[in-house]
Amino acid sequence: MDDATIICRCEDVTYGEVKKAIVSGLLIPGDIRKYTRAGMGSCQGRTCQRLLMQMLKEYSDSCEIAEDTINIRTPIQPISITELSVWDSEINEKE
Amino acid sequence: MKTYDVAVIGSGLVGLSTAYELAKKGRKVALIDSLGLSAGASSANTSLLLFEGVTRGMIFDLCVESIESYANMAEELGGDVGFETAKMICYIKNEENFAEARRMSDFYVENGFEYDVVDDSTLHKLEPELNMEGMLGALYFTQWKMDPLRVVYAYFTRAREYGMDWYPHNKAIGFRKNNERILGVITEKGTIQAEQYVVATGAWTRELMLTLNIDIPEYYIQGAALVAERGGISLNNVIYQFEPTRVRMEQRSGELAMELGWENIPKLVASEFVILQDSHGNLVSAQSSMVTPEIVNAVPPEFLRDMAANIKLHFPKFGVCKVIRSWICPIPFVPDGKPFFGFVRPYNNLLLASGFASVLIMTPILGKLASSLLEGERISYDLSSFDPCRFEKVV
Numbered sequence: 351m352d353d354a355t356i357i358c359r360c361e362d363v364t365y366g367e368v369k370k371a372i373v374s375g376l377l378i379p380g381d382i383r384k385y386t387r388a389g390m391g392s393c394q395g396r397t398c399q400r401l402l403m404q405m406l407k408e409y410s411d412s413c414e415i416a417e418d419t420i421n422i423r424t425p426i427q428p429i430s431i432t433e434l435s436v437w438d439s440e441i442n443e444k445e
Numbered sequence: 446m447k448t449y450d451v452a453v454i455g456s457g458l459v460g461l462s463t464a465y466e467l468a469k470k471g472r473k474v475a476l477i478d479s480l481g482l483s484a485g486a487s488s489a490n491t492s493l494l495l496f497e498g499v500t501r502g503m504i505f506d507l508c509v510e511s512i513e514s515y516a517n518m519a520e521e522l523g524g525d526v527g528f529e530t531a532k533m534i535c536y537i538k539n540e541e542n543f544a545e546a547r548r549m550s551d552f553y554v555e556n557g558f559e560y561d562v563v564d565d566s567t568l569h570k571l572e573p574e575l576n577m578e579g580m581l582g583a584l585y586f587t588q589w590k591m592d593p594l595r596v597v598y599a600y601f602t603r604a605r606e607y608g609m610d611w612y613p614h615n616k617a618i619g620f621r622k623n624n625e626r627i628l629g630v631i632t633e634k635g636t637i638q639a640e641q642y643v644v645a646t647g648a649w650t651r652e653l654m655l656t657l658n659i660d661i662p663e664y665y666i667q668g669a670a671l672v673a674e675r676g677g678i679s680l681n682n683v684i685y686q687f688e689p690t691r692v693r694m695e696q697r698s699g700e701l702a703m704e705l706g707w708e709n710i711p712k713l714v715a716s717e718f719v720i721l722q723d724s725h726g727n728l729v730s731a732q733s734s735m736v737t738p739e740i741v742n743a744v745p746p747e748f749l750r751d752m753a754a755n756i757k758l759h760f761p762k763f764g765v766c767k768v769i770r771s772w773i774c775p776i777p778f779v780p781d782g783k784p785f786f787g788f789v790r791p792y793n794n795l796l797l798a799s800g801f802a803s804v805l806i807m808t809p810i811l812g813k814l815a816s817s818l819l820e821g822e823r824i825s826y827d828l829s830s831f832d833p834c835r836f837e838k839v840v
Contacts, residue, residue, distance in 0.1 A: 361725075374602055375611040381481040384488055385598040387725070392674045394769055423770045424744055431673065432764035434753035437746060 357405075358398045360391020368402065372409040379403065392428065449475045449610070451819060452630050452639035454617045454653070457487035458593075458805070459798050460645035461600040462812025468607035470816065475637055476609055477630065479616035483597045485647045487804070489774035491670065491719060491731055493531060493683065494589040494806040501556065503826055507810050512589060514809030522599040527592030527724040532682040534572060535584040542687050546584055553586065560586040572682055574760050584687070592724045593805065600812075612637065617646075619656040620795075627795045641794045641819050648740070648775035650785070650799045651707070657792075661785060662836050663800045664702050665775035666695055668734040669744045671752050673766040675726035684759070685719035691734055698736040699780030712737045718755045728766060730756050734776075744771040777801075786814070786831035797833040 353366025363386050371386045379395070379402050382388055388402060389395030395402070425434070453464045456478040468474045478484070494512065499505050514521075515528045537543050546562070553560045563585045565577055571585060605611065612632070621629035621636060629636040646653050648665040668691075694715040701710045713736040720730040733748035735741075749771055757764050779785065779800040789795045798815050801807055817824050 374605050375613065376482060377613055378481050381613075384594050385482065385601075390725075392767075392769060423772065424746070424749060425768055425771070428674065428767035428769050430764065431753045431756050431766050431768060434749055434768055435757045435764070437750040437753075 357401050358386075358388035358391065358395075360393050360397070361387040361389075363388040363398075365405075368405055369409055372406060377406070377410055379406070382406070394423070394428075447638075449473045449637070449639035451475070451641045451643060452477060452637050453643040453645060454478075454630060455643075455645035455647060455649070455799075456481075456601070456611075456613070457483050457485050457645060457647050458597065458600070458808040459487075459647075459801065459811050459815070460643065461487075461597060461604065462808050463643055463645060463798065463815040464609055464812075465600045465604040465607070466812045466816035467819065468604045468609040470820070471607075474604070474609045475612060475639060476604070477612040477615055477617055477632060477637060479614070479649065481613055482601055485649070486668075486774050486776045487647070488593055488597055489668075489670070489772045490593055490776075490805060491721060491729060492527075492590045492593050492723060492805075493721075494591060496553070496558070496588065496806070500552075503828075503830075504807075505556075507826065508806050511807050511810040514813075515589065515591060518591075518596070518599070518809065522603050524595070524599050526595045526599055527590070529590060529724075531588050531590040531721075532571075533584070533586050533588050534568070534575075534682045534684045535586075535687045536568070536577075536580045536684065537582055537584070537687045538579055539581070543581055546687050550584055550586075558586060560584065572680070572684060574680075574762050575684065576759055576761060585682075588683075589806075590683075590721075590724075591805075595724075596808070617653055622657070622792065625791050625793055627792050641796065643796045643798060643815060643819070644789075645798045645815075647799055647804075648777045650777070650797070654789075654797070657789075659789065659834075660836075661797070661799075661833060662699075662702065662707075663777050663779055663785065664698065664707055664736075665740075665777050666691065666698070666734050666736055667741055667773050668732045668776050669748045669752070669771065669773040670729060670731035671744070671749060671768050671771040672723075673728040673730075673756075673763070674769050675722075675728070678722070678728055678763055678766055680720065680722040680728070683719065683721040686717060688717060690715040691717050691732070694734070694736060695778050699778065703780060708738050710736065710738065716751055716755075718759065720756060720759065727769075728756075728763065740775050741773055744773045748773070781835075784831050785833040786811070786828055787818070787833050789833045 355365040450472040452475045550560045619631040629638045650663045654661045784801040
């Protein structure tokens with residue numbers, strides 16, 4: 351891989367851009383996502399998340415990588431506005 | 446142990462712009478955050494820079510100066526921050542709001558803004574896909590927007606290049622102090638010493654200041670938003686409803702907090718509608734919001750449903766768009782609607798800079814003012830009405 355390799359294909363983010371962000375001090379996947387846009391596209395990181403974790407291990411000199419505690423992001427999978435607009439809590443609980 | 450010139454607690458836009466201005470002047474700066482970079486409202490917002498609710502006076506002047514700084518920010522920080530004008534459509538559904546909206550438009554016209562009250566046919570031309578059922582008319586005007594994530598990252602990377610040290614995931618839990626000075630900020634990973642300290646912790650300000658036995662009445666509304674994937678949609682304007690339910694909830698919860706104490710307030714919920722297309726083409730819609738003392742990390746499902754239903758109602762054609770993520774975030778407010786900006790008595794080296802309702806629009810000027818105050822420079826504004834100790838409520 352070199353700096354021009356695409357890490358996030360949804361948003362066209364390169365290896366070099368992610369590396370720069372980690373070296374500047376972004377130490378959690380959620381921050382790399384917000385500030386480089388890797389993982390911000392349609393797949394929401396389902397494709398690139400592991401690569402990002404690997405890069406964090408490789409380029410962060412911090413011995414601990416903080417857990418991503420704040421980013422519980424619904425929906426788990428993309429859902430259309432129409433489907434979401436008729437969500438019914440009672441039906442969901444029964445299922 | 447390393448001693449800094451300034452330790453800035455909180456890496457939101459206020460903390461970042463302050464840290465950047467100081468680092469640029471050659472000061473040794475430490476930036477400390479309990480979470481990652483800008484984990485609060487500075488990165489979770491609708492990107493709009495609005496004069497809404499700002500009346501003539503100092504805050505208005507500060508906003509005007511700040512907009513000028515935004516216009517120069519790409520050059521200053523060396524990268525595009527997505528600053529541009531935003532065409533706003535504010536639609537009105539009842540007569541009472543119409544009268545209020547007209548007063549608002551008069552105010553803006555007097556102050557040199559382009560502002561129009563438009564009828565149905567014009568509205569249809571401006572935003573063809575908008576379902577106008579039940580709308581009496583709309584205000585059409587120009588404000589500004591930027592990309593908050595790009596602004597945060599630009600301030601951060603420039604400040605790092607100027608030598609700022611960065612302590613993420615390092616929660617400030619108290620201070621070492623004597624009778625008139627702060628001697629260190631105690632964090633979960635040790636004490637950080639500096640000559641001066643800035644508290645710019647937004648919604649987390651009250652919790653931190655209570656460790657000094659000072660009750661700063663800065664509370665928060667938790668605002669939610671959802672994001673839909675791009676493609677197949679196009680919006681010409683930012684569209685929102687003139688129905689200040691959130692503002693009313695803010696006022697009510699401020700009163701309740703002063704009366705019952707923040708920890709005892711009942712849960713309140715409000716729903717408004719705003720929709721726009723962000724600088725990457727994604728649809729962003731907000732906001733269902735609530736007041737409750739516990740900070741919530743996930744958007745309640747009924748909020749997602751209501752926001753989706755609102756989009757469907759206003760733009761039936763957007764029903765096929767897929768929602769890809771959502772957020773909920775505590776947005777700080779102060780009961781008297783004014784920020785906290787100034788030194789915290791009796792500590793002559795502790796500057797509080799927090800509680801800005803319109804923080805996005807004011808960020809650049811706040812960083813400059815904070816750095817001037819810390820450097821002991823004269824500033825051209827009388828900030829006494831922002832005094833952090835004006836509520837004088839010592840626990």
